[in-house]
Amino acid sequence: MTRSTHQQNMVAMYTLFRKEVVRFLRIWPQTLFPPIITQSLYFLIFGKFIGSQISDINGVSYMAFIVPGLVMMSVINNSYVNVAGSFFSSKFQRSVEELLVSPAPNWVIVGGYAFSGALRGILCGLLVFAVSVFFTRPVIHHFGYIMVFIVLTAVVFALGGLINGILAKKFDDISIVPTFILTPLTYLGGVFYSISLLPGVWRTISRVNPILYMINGFRYGFYGFSDVNILLSFLILILFAAIFTAVIFYFLGKGTGLRS
Amino acid sequence: MNQAISISNLVKTYANGTEALKGIDLQVEAGDFFALLGANGAGKTTIIGILTGLVNKTGGQASVFGHDIDHEHNAAKRMIGVVPQEMNFNQFEKVEDIVLTEAGYFGIPRAEAASECEQLLKRLELWEKKSQPSRNLSGGMKRRLMIARALITRPRLLILDEPTAGVDVELRYSMWDYLRDLNRNGLTVLLTTHYLEEVEQMCRNAAMIKDGKIITNDSVRNLVGILEKETYVVHVDRVTDIGPLADINAQRVDDNTFTMELSKGTDIAALLNKVSQSTGMSIRDFRPQGNRMEKLFLELLK
Ligand SMILES: Nc1ncnc2c1ncn2[C@@H]1O[C@H](COP(=O)(O)OP(=O)(O)OP(=O)(O)O)[C@@H](O)[C@H]1O
Ligand SMILES: [Mg+2]
Numbered sequence A: 001m002t003r004s005t006h007q008q009n010m011v012a013m014y015t016l017f018r019k020e021v022v023r024f025l026r027i028w029p030q031t032l033f034p035p036i037i038t039q040s041l042y043f044l045i046f047g048k049f050i051g052s053q054i055s056d057i058n059g060v061s062y063m064a065f066i067v068p069g070l071v072m073m074s075v076i077n078n079s080y081v082n083v084a085g086s087f088f089s090s091k092f093q094r095s096v097e098e099l100l101v102s103p104a105p106n107w108v109i110v111g112g113y114a115f116s117g118a119l120r121g122i123l124c125g126l127l128v129f130a131v132s133v134f135f136t137r138p139v140i141h142h143f144g145y146i147m148v149f150i151v152l153t154a155v156v157f158a159l160g161g162l163i164n165g166i167l168a169k170k171f172d173d174i175s176i177v178p179t180f181i182l183t184p185l186t187y188l189g190g191v192f193y194s195i196s197l198l199p200g201v202w203r204t205i206s207r208v209n210p211i212l213y214m215i216n217g218f219r220y221g222f223y224g225f226s227d228v229n230i231l232l233s234f235l236i237l238i239l240f241a242a243i244f245t246a247v248i249f250y251f252l253g254k255g256t257g258l259r260s
Numbered sequence B: 001m002n003q004a005i006s007i008s009n010l011v012k013t014y015a016n017g018t019e020a021l022k023g024i025d026l027q028v029e030a031g032d033f034f035a036l037l038g039a040n041g042a043g044k045t046t047i048i049g050i051l052t053g054l055v056n057k058t059g060g061q062a063s064v065f066g067h068d069i070d071h072e073h074n075a076a077k078r079m080i081g082v083v084p085q086e087m088n089f090n091q092f093e094k095v096e097d098i099v100l101t102e103a104g105y106f107g108i109p110r111a112e113a114a115s116e117c118e119q120l121l122k123r124l125e126l127w128e129k130k131s132q133p134s135r136n137l138s139g140g141m142k143r144r145l146m147i148a149r150a151l152i153t154r155p156r157l158l159i160l161d162e163p164t165a166g167v168d169v170e171l172r173y174s175m176w177d178y179l180r181d182l183n184r185n186g187l188t189v190l191l192t193t194h195y196l197e198e199v200e201q202m203c204r205n206a207a208m209i210k211d212g213k214i215i216t217n218d219s220v221r222n223l224v225g226i227l228e229k230e231t232y233v234v235h236v237d238r239v240t241d242i243g244p245l246a247d248i249n250a251q252r253v254d255d256n257t258f259t260m261e262l263s264k265g266t267d268i269a270a271l272l273n274k275v276s277q278s279t280g281m282s283i284r285d286f287r288p289q290g291n292r293m294e295k296l297f298l299e300l301l302k
Helices: A005-026 A033-055 A062-092 A096-100 A106-131 A143-167 A174-185 A200-206 A210-223 A231-254 B044-051 B073-079 B095-107 B110-123 B139-151 B169-184 B196-202 B220-225 B243-248 B268-279 B291-302
Strands: B003-013 B019-027 B033-037 B057-063 B080-083 B155-162 B188-191 B205-210 B213-221 B229-236 B251-254 B257-263 B285-290
Touching: A005 A062, A005 A106, A005 B095, A005 B251, A033 A062, A033 A106, A033 A200, A033 B205, A033 B229, A062 A096, A062 A106, A062 A143, A096 B155, A106 A143, A106 A231, A106 B188, A106 B229, A143 A174, A143 A210, A143 A231, A174 A210, A210 A231, A210 B003, B003 B044, B003 B110, B003 B188, B019 B044, B019 B057, B019 B188, B019 B213, B033 B044, B033 B169, B033 B196, B044 B057, B044 B155, B044 B188, B044 B229, B057 B220, B057 B229, B073 B080, B073 B169, B080 B139, B095 B110, B139 B257, B155 B169, B169 B188, B169 B196, B188 B196, B196 B220, B205 B291, B213 B220, B229 B291, B243 B257, B243 B268, B257 B268
Parallel strands: B033 B188, B033 B205, B080 B155, B155 B188
Antiparallel strands: B003 B019, B003 B057, B205 B213, B229 B257, B229 B285, B251 B257
């Protein structure tokens, strides 16, 4: 059977996507399970034990308030780590050459990694959300917003992870960004509080944190309120997706970290 | 297009300053079985890396079946199946998955590639191992896996970078048979090797590179013709007068050793008899001197 080049490229992208999904599903105790444990602890300690002492925020219980942020936290982290780790290890084992010698264009590589990484992030987010149902009753203000924000965020961080995987030279290099950038920005991005509760200067500083916009956009889908403009949140995600994609195409075109 | 590979003035200088290729010109015709020869570090793998998209060239042009690697590298890569010098598959992935995934990257869906994969793995005696993670394979099996992975993509040009390194004798012969078969059915083959016998057995044409430059490009018949004479090392009780052996260019090495040059097809038993009779030396042992590939190399450098 003969296929057009475009059809062949779609087969290639699906092959890469499938391979990546099979990989993280096979090692699910390392990839899907940990966020359930950690986020459950947050629900228990912050939501239940401490949260019971905290008054409602915009009419939403503290427990319910932190659910979207905690879901988003695992989406961000897992999308990123999935791609960074998998891509780096394929470089390390040199199996990335299987892809590099193939006729698959760069957009196939970007799509295959971005979508599979995003899927891992979204699955982790769904699992965490499922756990939250044991602690609080879910409310959904606008399902469309929820979907748009979770998918876009997952894709953006999967792309970010790909950049990290391309540039990483040793295993340590793939944990630097999650530890020193993503985790602090997520904690400070309003997972546990509304920035309207912060003193003025902290509120201003918080507004340069892109993750604040993603979490608030996502939370808006549940409760219909946000610390920031939702359109702005959306545009920031699109902007990051565009910048990351451009950076990846630049690196893949030059062969940075891949071709000598 | 009847050129499978067309390379002109190809230059590669690695980031650390190593000038691996200093202006390579090379043509390989479609249907040829071509050997790329040269000592360690000559630049063979670098040429292959540039064709297959693993190395960025510094200058020059290359095309594969008319597809220029600057403008249509993906189309060029579609033509090539490559068996690399070093193992480069995921150690934890199953044998069958490694082959089917590569098919997928080349645009052949898994289900469609499955039966071809079965045939290839059976032909290369890997079918029993299909569900094993690749790290459980022996070195020779890993090489065969890489051949299966290259062939599943239905290439028109097969490039093998030292395919028989570390492969036992029996298997080497069956691999030669297989490659000859594939070539007979129209596949163009380019291989690198350090064994002259391999070249004589399979290849029609060969180029020798040294320090990033082609020093010879000729038919294998002509190249091997250079080696009309072979040198033998002879151990004797004591080297006496070797004057009578001038016709075989005898050269004294030490008190117990001399060398002689024999044309192909010489009756060695008769010759040895003649040697001991005409000089009175008693022969303890004799053997061909060293690697014929090295010898060819030295001849070419003269
Ligand atoms: N990634 C690299 N970075 C720097 N120098 C390199 C790199 N790869 C190869 N070289 C150098 O380029 C030259 C040619 O190497 P190449 O691997 O092409 O040789 P080869 O002919 O394949 O040798 P062998 O028979 O040992 O496989 C050598 O001097 C080598 O050290
Ligand atoms: Mg080599």
